[in-house]
Amino acid sequence: MTFPDITPDLKAAMPDLRGRLLANQSLAELTWFRVGGPAQVLFTPMDEDDLAYFLAHLPEQLPLYVVGVGSNLIVRDGGMPGVVIRLSPRGFGETGTQDDIVSAGAAALDKRVAETAAAANLAGLEFFFGIPGTIGGALRMNAGANGSETRDVLLGATGVSRDGKKHTFTNADMKFVYRNSGVDPSIIFTSARFRGAPAAPEAIRARMNEVQTHRETAQPIREKTGGSTFKNPPGNSAWKLIDAAGCRGLRLGGAQVSEMHCNFLINTGAATGHDIETLGETVRARVMEISGIELHWEIKRIGIPR
Numbered sequence: 360m361t362f363p364d365i366t367p368d369l370k371a372a373m374p375d376l377r378g379r380l381l382a383n384q385s386l387a388e389l390t391w392f393r394v395g396g397p398a399q400v401l402f403t404p405m406d407e408d409d410l411a412y413f414l415a416h417l418p419e420q421l422p423l424y425v426v427g428v429g430s431n432l433i434v435r436d437g438g439m440p441g442v443v444i445r446l447s448p449r450g451f452g453e454t455g456t457q458d459d460i461v462s463a464g465a466a467a468l469d470k471r472v473a474e475t476a477a478a479a480n481l482a483g484l485e486f487f488f489g490i491p492g493t494i495g496g497a498l499r500m501n502a503g504a505n506g507s508e509t510r511d512v513l514l515g516a517t518g519v520s521r522d523g524k525k526h527t528f529t530n531a532d533m534k535f536v537y538r539n540s541g542v543d544p545s546i547i548f549t550s551a552r553f554r555g556a557p558a559a560p561e562a563i564r565a566r567m568n569e570v571q572t573h574r575e576t577a578q579p580i581r582e583k584t585g586g587s588t589f590k591n592p593p594g595n596s597a598w599k600l601i602d603a604a605g606c607r608g609l610r611l612g613g614a615q616v617s618e619m620h621c622n623f624l625i626n627t628g629a630a631t632g633h634d635i636e637t638l639g640e641t642v643r644a645r646v647m648e649i650s651g652i653e654l655h656w657e658i659k660r661i662g663i664p665r
Contacts, residue, residue, distance in 0.1 A: 360437050360665065362399035365421075369400065373416045378404040386434045386443065386662075389426055391491070392624075393583050394632040395434025396662060398443035406450045407519065407549045414547070415523025417442065423521065424661050425547050427466065427493035431500075431586045435662035436632045444547065446495060451549060456481065460514065461553045465495030469502065472553070477563045481555025483512050485563060489570040491586060498548045500657075501535045505570055510535035512553045518546040538590050538657055579617045583626035588639055589654040597654055598622040604645040611638040624658075636660060 364382040384401035387393050404410040417423070422441030426432060451466035456479040463472045473488035486507035487497070496502060497509045498516050513535075516528045526546065534541025574580055589597040598621050601607070607621040613630030616638065617623040624635055643654045 360396055362397070362438065362440060366400055369417075373413060376413060376416075377409045378402055378413065383438075384443075386426070386429075386439060389445065390429030390432050390434055390585075391583060392429075392433060392585050392626050392630070392632075392635060394436070394626060394630055394635060396436050396438025396632075396665065398439045400442045402442055402444050403447050404444065404450060407517075407525070409450075410444070410446075410547065410549065411519050411523045411525060413444075413523075414519055414521055417521075419521075423545070425495065427496045428468070428491070430491040431496065431658045433585065433632055433636055433658055433660045435636070435660065436665035437663035439662040446493075446547075446549070451495075456555075459555050459557060461555055462550065463494045463553070464550050465493060465498070465548045467494050468492075469494060469497055473567060476553070476555045477560070477567060479555070480557055480560050480563065482558035482563050482566070483507075483555045484553060485566040485570055488567045489574045491580070494551050495548045498533070498551055499540055499542075500538050501533075501540055503538075505573065508535070512555070514552040514554050516548055516551040518542070518548040520547075521545040577620055579619045579623050579625060582617070582623075583628075583630075584617070584623050585635075585658045587622050587657050588624050589622060589643070590657045592652050592654065595652065596622075600646045600650050600652055600654065601642055604642070604649040606642045606645055609638065609642065611641060614638040616642060631665075632662070633664065 366380045366382045381401045383397045385397050387395045425444045446466040448466050451464035454463045454467050454475040461476045469487040469490040473484050476484040486504045489504045490502050501509050513530050591597050601621040606616050608618045609616040612634035614634040615625045
């Protein structure tokens with residue numbers, strides 16, 4: 360699908376814009392699944408001020424979505440109407456430390472934040488080493504792994520609202536719950552501050568090695584996948600329910616439930632966004648039929664069907 364090119368109108372309305380606007384830009388290459396149609400407009404802001412300027416001048420009727428590294432995202436084959444914003448590592452990827460505080464831009468990889476903390480001999484952020492996303496996604500989803508979550512270490516965050524205004528959030532303001540935040544979904548997070556605890560460097564590195572070993576031995580990290588597909592139901596594990604429903608290795612078109620970890624879906628090479636999403640819905644239906652438990656998507660799905 361090709362959308363009408365609205366970039367000339369946007370540029371005319373925003374003469375001082377410094378970031379890059381691209382029309383009908385493929386999103387498949389920006390996601391780990393490598394599927395999906397184009398964004399009507401893909402905008403990459405230069406910095407927080409540029410982002411705020413863009414949002415302040417963006418017509419309200421245009422749909423808006425933000426992507427990071429696309430590690431937990433299915434883009435449907437018809438693409439994404441409106442504007443997709445991608446925060447670049449150059450403008451939003453810096454990390455640093457001061458005393459026991461770790462700062463990070465929203466485009467910083469979770470893994471890099473863990474490494475930054477470790478280099479300063481600060482413990483508590485090792486779990487980020489095993490999360491294949493960015494800090495912006497971690498803030499939105501209260502990302503967690505290996506028994507820890509973002510809310511356990513966050514001091515505060517900054518973001519920009521749809522009207523271009525800048526906001527700050529405390530940990531309490533984030534209204535964290537399991538794999539979600541209660542902050543207005545239209546807020547685009549731009550940075551965060553975390554608190555670590557001084558510790559022996561060898562203990563921190565040992566913990567990071569444990570996290571990495573777990574990922575490599577238990578998850579299909581070298582496949583075209585999207586991370587954990589479904590949230591764990593209260594008191595249960597999604598993968599156990601999927602396995603009990605006989606879905607391990609299940610295929611649909613070019614999509615497959617991972618044999619290694621059946622809460623992961625895989626693009627075996629020629630899957631479409633429709634294949635992957637339909638396989639996920641098939642798994643949900645079978646789990647409901649067998650166990651009576653409804654699985655809820657952890658992976659985000661955006662766009663329109665082809």
